[in-house]
Amino acid sequence: MSKTSQQNTVTDANGASVIHTQAHTSGLQQVPQLVPVSPGGGGKAVPPSKQGKKNSFVDRNSDEYRQRRERNNMAVKKSRLKSKQKAQDTLQRVNQLKEENERLEAKIKLLTKELSVLKDLFLEHAHNLADNVQPVGTETTTTNAENNGQ
Amino acid sequence: MSKTSQQNTVTDANGASVIHTQAHTSGLQQVPQLVPVSPGGGGKAVPPSKQGKKNSFVDRNSDEYRQRRERNNMAVKKSRLKSKQKAQDTLQRVNQLKEENERLEAKIKLLTKELSVLKDLFLEHAHNLADNVQPVGTETTTTNAENNGQ
DNA sequence: CTGAATTGCGCAATTG
DNA sequence: CCAATTGCGCAATTCA
Numbered sequence: 001m002s003k004t005s006q007q008n009t010v011t012d013a014n015g016a017s018v019i020h021t022q023a024h025t026s027g028l029q030q031v032p033q034l035v036p037v038s039p040g041g042g043g044k045a046v047p048p049s050k051q052g053k054k055n056s057f058v059d060r061n062s063d064e065y066r067q068r069r070e071r072n073n074m075a076v077k078k079s080r081l082k083s084k085q086k087a088q089d090t091l092q093r094v095n096q097l098k099e100e101n102e103r104l105e106a107k108i109k110l111l112t113k114e115l116s117v118l119k120d121l122f123l124e125h126a127h128n129l130a131d132n133v134q135p136v137g138t139e140t141t142t143t144n145a146e147n148n149g150q
Numbered sequence: 151m152s153k154t155s156q157q158n159t160v161t162d163a164n165g166a167s168v169i170h171t172q173a174h175t176s177g178l179q180q181v182p183q184l185v186p187v188s189p190g191g192g193g194k195a196v197p198p199s200k201q202g203k204k205n206s207f208v209d210r211n212s213d214e215y216r217q218r219r220e221r222n223n224m225a226v227k228k229s230r231l232k233s234k235q236k237a238q239d240t241l242q243r244v245n246q247l248k249e250e251n252e253r254l255e256a257k258i259k260l261l262t263k264e265l266s267v268l269k270d271l272f273l274e275h276a277h278n279l280a281d282n283v284q285p286v287g288t289e290t291t292t293t294n295a296e297n298n299g300q
Numbered sequence: 301c302t303g304a305a306t307t308g309c310g311c312a313a314t315t316g
Numbered sequence: 317c318c319a320a321t322t323g324c325g326c327a328a329t330t331c332a
Contacts, residue, residue, distance in 0.1 A: 037327080058327095068303095069325080069326075069327095071303080071304080072303095072304085072305095072325085072326080072327085073324080073325060073326085074304095075303090075304055075305055075306085076305085076306080076307095076324085076325075076326090077323095077324085078304090078305080079304090079305055079306060079307090080306095080323090080324095082305090083306090087237055087240075090237075090240050090241060090244060091240060093244050094240060094243050094244055094247065097244065097247035097248065097251060098247065100251060101247060101250055101251060101254065104251065104254035104255065104258060105254065107258055108257055108258055108261065111258065111261040111262060111265060112261060114265060115264060115265050115268070118265070118268045118269070118272070119268070121272075122268070122271075125275075187312080187313095208312095218318095219310080219311075219312095221319080222310085222311080222312085222318095222319085222320095223309080223310060223311085224319095225318090225319055225320055225321085226309080226310075226311090226320085226321080226322095227308095228319090228320080229319090229320055229321060229322090230308090230309095230321095232320090233321090
């Protein structure tokens with residue numbers, strides 16, 4: 001499937017376009033100077049209001065044309081550069097976030113451990129109290145108090 | 151917006167290449183069927199090792215040529231699709247990591263608070279002991295603190 | 301409407 | 317030799 005083709009494949013047109021930087025190296029001729037623009041076949045395009053009577057042909061030799069092309073080429077290059085840059089930034093962002101993540105996980109691990117130690121201390125203490133009170137049961141020196149859950 | 155469809159198809163769009171042109175089909179004349187390959191236009195130098203001397207000309211009408219082109223066009227499309235897909239995946243990854251990050255931060259906040267409560271309990275207890283055993287004046291600032299840097 | 305920015309696409313050179 | 321990538325220009329669209 002492709003687009004190129006349905007009927008005839010090959011396209012036409014191509015003009016000679018040369019890169020500004022370089023000239024055509026060849027001595028071949030340039031043939032079509034005017035090429036049809038916009039296939040039009042189907043039926044779309046063409047503003048409803050005005051049927052452009054414009055040429056519908058583009059003079060590829062025109063200075064005007066070359067100038068437009070060159071401008072567009074620059075714009076394209078610029079746009080693509082920007083796009084690439086953005087993509088790279090995104091990748092960097094990923095790495096950044098990954099690092100941040102690891103840092104956070106480490107911190108969690110630390111806090112968790114600390115918490116665990118404190119809880120153990122509490123338990124130990126509680127046991128000591130229990131040992132002391134075990135005998136009779138009168139002294140409850142406790143100020144006891146907060147159980148926080150969790 | 152224009153993915154498949156619209157216009158193309160019939161006439162094509164063609165791209166022109168840097169080289170001189172040609173096309174077939176149109177009512178335009180056909181001029182060069184053989185074009186030099188690798189003009190300086192993009193081309194750069196030839197590999198030092200082997201200066202293969204091939205034709206240096208390409209027959210754009212050749213079936214062989216068209217076939218190669220079409221295959222390459224498919225490959226290009228495929229490759230670009232893949233590339234785009236990857237870019238999107240990367241963006242998704244960013245969001246995923248951001249969420250994960252928030253989750254971790256919340257957990258840290260919770261743990262920190264929990265730890266703080268337990269420490270306060272210790273302090274209180276320490277004070278009680280101090281009241282019982284120690285006169286006045288000595289501040290037990292002992293507990294406390296971790297500075298996490300960064 | 302005008303010009304810049306985007307986007308889809310084909311070609312050709314390169315790379316693996 | 318072939319598929320995958322990549323740089324590049326063209327043209328159609330979309331944005332401002």
